[in-house]
Amino acid sequence: MTALKYILRDMVRLVVHHWVLGLLTLITAGVMLWILGVTTLLSLNIENMLTKLESELAVQAYLVKDNTLDVEAVSKKIQSLEYVASMKAFSPADSLAKLQEKMGSQSRALEMLGDNPIPWNFEIHVNRAEDVAPLVNALKEMPEVEDVVYAGMVVRRISALSRIASRVAMIMFILSVVITSLVVYNTIHISLYSRREEIGIMYLVGATRAYIATPFVLEGTLLAFFGALIACGGIIAAYFPGIELIRENLPLLTNILLTDRGIIWRFCALLAGFGATLGWVCSYLVVSRFINSITRPE
Amino acid sequence: MNINFSGVSKIFEPDIAALVDINLNIEQGEFVYIIGQTGSGKSTLLRLITRELLPSRGVVAVGGVDMRKINTSDIPYYRRDVGLVAQDFRLIPSLTVYENIAFVMEAMSVPKKLVAERTRAVINQVGLWRRRTMRPSQLSGGEQQRVAIARALANSPSLFIADEPTGNLDFTTASEVMKILFAINAAGVTVVMSTHNQSIVNSSRRRVIELVGGRLVRDEKGGTYVS
Ligand SMILES: Nc1ncnc2c1ncn2[C@@H]1O[C@H](COP(=O)(O)OP(=O)(O)OP(=O)(O)O)[C@@H](O)[C@H]1O
Numbered sequence: 001m002t003a004l005k006y007i008l009r010d011m012v013r014l015v016v017h018h019w020v021l022g023l024l025t026l027i028t029a030g031v032m033l034w035i036l037g038v039t040t041l042l043s044l045n046i047e048n049m050l051t052k053l054e055s056e057l058a059v060q061a062y063l064v065k066d067n068t069l070d071v072e073a074v075s076k077k078i079q080s081l082e083y084v085a086s087m088k089a090f091s092p093a094d095s096l097a098k099l100q101e102k103m104g105s106q107s108r109a110l111e112m113l114g115d116n117p118i119p120w121n122f123e124i125h126v127n128r129a130e131d132v133a134p135l136v137n138a139l140k141e142m143p144e145v146e147d148v149v150y151a152g153m154v155v156r157r158i159s160a161l162s163r164i165a166s167r168v169a170m171i172m173f174i175l176s177v178v179i180t181s182l183v184v185y186n187t188i189h190i191s192l193y194s195r196r197e198e199i200g201i202m203y204l205v206g207a208t209r210a211y212i213a214t215p216f217v218l219e220g221t222l223l224a225f226f227g228a229l230i231a232c233g234g235i236i237a238a239y240f241p242g243i244e245l246i247r248e249n250l251p252l253l254t255n256i257l258l259t260d261r262g263i264i265w266r267f268c269a270l271l272a273g274f275g276a277t278l279g280w281v282c283s284y285l286v287v288s289r290f291i292n293s294i295t296r297p298e
Numbered sequence: 299m300n301i302n303f304s305g306v307s308k309i310f311e312p313d314i315a316a317l318v319d320i321n322l323n324i325e326q327g328e329f330v331y332i333i334g335q336t337g338s339g340k341s342t343l344l345r346l347i348t349r350e351l352l353p354s355r356g357v358v359a360v361g362g363v364d365m366r367k368i369n370t371s372d373i374p375y376y377r378r379d380v381g382l383v384a385q386d387f388r389l390i391p392s393l394t395v396y397e398n399i400a401f402v403m404e405a406m407s408v409p410k411k412l413v414a415e416r417t418r419a420v421i422n423q424v425g426l427w428r429r430r431t432m433r434p435s436q437l438s439g440g441e442q443q444r445v446a447i448a449r450a451l452a453n454s455p456s457l458f459i460a461d462e463p464t465g466n467l468d469f470t471t472a473s474e475v476m477k478i479l480f481a482i483n484a485a486g487v488t489v490v491m492s493t494h495n496q497s498i499v500n501s502s503r504r505r506v507i508e509l510v511g512g513r514l515v516r517d518e519k520g521g522t523y524v525s
């Protein structure tokens with residue numbers, strides 16, 4: 001407890017001593033973490049949108065019209081294919097009924113067909129848009145399947161978009177993490193360097209490395225943490241009005257965006273934790289390296 | 299804690315032999331003067347004891363612990379038992395006199411109240427209470443030296459290493475400081491100090507170790523400055 005008080009006091013001394021540098025670090029960390037947060041949220045939204053759309057993507061497989069066909073066995077065979085998330089079977093009668101329902105008043109036309117021309121068919125759902133193409137190929141290779149119907153173009157576009165979005169988010173993520181780390185690392189290094197003589201003396205008169213190091217590590221952790229808080233403030237200030245704007249102008253999009261306030265608050269808490277952890281890791285690395293080099297005897 | 303050097307040499311890059319094949323043993327409670335001309339290796343010898351330096355050859359052991367093999371995590375605890383007055387004082391420039399001395403106890407998690415008491419006591423002992431809020435750069439050489447002495451006393455160490463602790467002091471102040479050192483020695487503390495001060499050595503007649511060019515040429519109980 002006593003040690004903690006002394007350590008906190010020493011940390012305050014450090015921060016006050018280098019306050020201009022600290023402020024710059026805070027702002028840089030804030031901006032970078034804000035960018036990180038915004039791109040992550042954006043890609044989360046795109047992901048969310050995709051999963052919503054993907055869950056509606058279905059591949060329709062029509063079997064050959066053959067009364068001797070063992071539908072049960074074919075169903076099992078399809079079920080065992082790699083990309084199948086779920087499937088539903090429709091008998092010829094069901095299918096016709098469905099069709100009649102859809103066509104409403106025009107359903108009389110169907111009666112003119114005489115025999116029900118629709119074969120047994122399956123509605124197959126996949127987990128991800130990318131899975132559609134290989135599934136379709138696998139189905140087409142089955143002799144029992146006559147035709148496969150699916151929204152090919154939409155699927156291809158969606159998976160391309162999803163890939164680009166996650167790649168951009170990844171690049172922004174790495175960039176923000178690298179820049180934030182470098183800035184924190186550098187600031188703490190300067191802080192350490194300006195006190196290298198003192199660090200040597202402290203060690204010489206019996207301070208442990210941990211006692212010497214902790215104020216510096218705390219300094220770095222706090223700078224990154226407060227930077228992250230600034231970023232959170234910026235995100236909240238931008239996100240909710242942004243959602244409002246979309247709600248007014250593009251109401252269709254509203255239900256596929258993340259609009260739940262709880263989620264955004266939790267996201268911000270996560271970002272703050274991430275910032276603090278990043279600051280801790282960077283300053284821990286620089287401090288332990290620096291103190292090692294200074295306290296090594298000749 | 300006894301101090302033992304066996305076959306110790308210290309060679310600085312590229313090839314400055316600061317100490318050559320030193321063998322000596324100092325028992326707990328002894329008072330030892332290290333004398334010799336400038337550059338003879340006195341500071342090097344003392345800095346081997348505090349483990350600021352490691353020997354190039356041979357073994358330096360304090361309290362039976364080889365300074366080369368001591369656990370890194372044990373070093374601070376060892377140093378808390380060693381009061382050190384360095385030739386260049388090694389005070390922390392950004393801290394006041396008071397804070398410099400309080401620091402060594404704070405680093406040991408001593409409660410604030412005890413720190414305050416002890417700090418006040420040692421500052422008074424070296425007569426610097428009125429300078430307590432000043433920084434080292436605002437003090438004269440002799441005052442800085444006394445701050446370093448007060449700091450070394452603060453932990454009540456069992457080993458006191460002083461590198462020319464009277465080097466910047468006038469006769470009267472030097473005598474005051476020597477009185478303190480004799481007193482702690484009388485209480486059982488080992489004192490090892492280097493000095494150029496002939497009258498101090500001659501008037502007190504303690505063990506004298508003389509270095510010439512890094513070699514130990516004399517180790518005499520109750521010796522004088524010139525043999
Ligand atoms: N860090 C170092 N790097 C290189 N050479 C050093 C180093 N420290 C000391 N020396 C050399 O080692 C020799 C002994 O130095 P030391 O400081 O021990 O002498 P000293 O007896 O304390 O002298 P003084 O009375 O002037 O304090 C000197 O020649 C010095 O130049």
Ligand SMILES: [Mg+2]
Pocket residue numbers: 340341342385461
């Ligand atoms: Mg010297």
